[in-house]
Amino acid sequence: MLVGMARTRTRDEILAVAAELFYRAGFKGTSLQDIAAEVGCSKATLLYHFDSKEAILAALLAPAARELAELDEQLAGLQGEAARAAAIDGFVDLVLRYRREAGLIYHGSLDVLLTPAFDGVQPMIENLCSAFAARSTDPGEQIAAEVLLAGICSVAIDRPDDVTLRSALIAVAKRALLTPRSKD
Known part of the structure; x- marks a missing residue:
């Protein structure tokens, strides 16, 4: 024992x-x-x-990856603004729950997501970006979604937990993605 x-x-x-x-x-x-x-x-x-070192990282990221898979399933049947709202809420909650793991990816371990241990993660991230963009195929909307995902990670990982962080991240995400963009 x-x-x-x-x-x-x-x-x-x-x-x-x-x-x-x-x-x-x-x-x-x-x-x-x-x-x-x-x-x-x-x-x-x-x-x-x-x-291996990759096995250590896989063990560290496994719980967050499982929850990302659950969010991915939730988003699968949603379109438009319903997809966007669910993606924003779900991703902010996920990042706040798994700050350390998000930090590991954000601070240079992104290449590990391309290893066999994380085969399914990249399509889930792409689906999350698509949902953030309300399933739009407009390149501007897609880029805005990618920037916002990275921004949420960047801001959340090093901030202390307080009552305003979640609501502020969600409000900023909605404002950023719902603001009409000019067609240049």
Whole structure:
């Protein structure tokens, strides 16, 4: 029983340390040896729990990816303004719940989303952008949606949680996406 608890504690510690190092130095700038040294274990111990740095990142991002999949399912049947409203609310809530994970992606781990462990994530992000754009095919609307997704991540990940953050992010998103754009 104690061995199982120690393994779980070590695994959890590896994840916590890796998240911090990935956030500070980036995914590419952090080595398995860096993580092991910070945890205070050998690289072999680390590799006992995770077979690669990508596996550590996958474990860190898995809960957020599952919720993104749930949001994706919600958005699948929605069109127009209903899709936009649900996407804004759902994405803001997701980012606020998973700030650390959003920060990992926002601060340089985006290339990891292209690895096999995250095969399904890119289409979900594209669907989310489409929903933010109210399913418009207008390039301006699509670009506005992409910029807004990145902006929400950027603002939310480093802000303290307070009662106004969620409502402010939602209000800004709606204002940004509902403002008529001139056709130049």
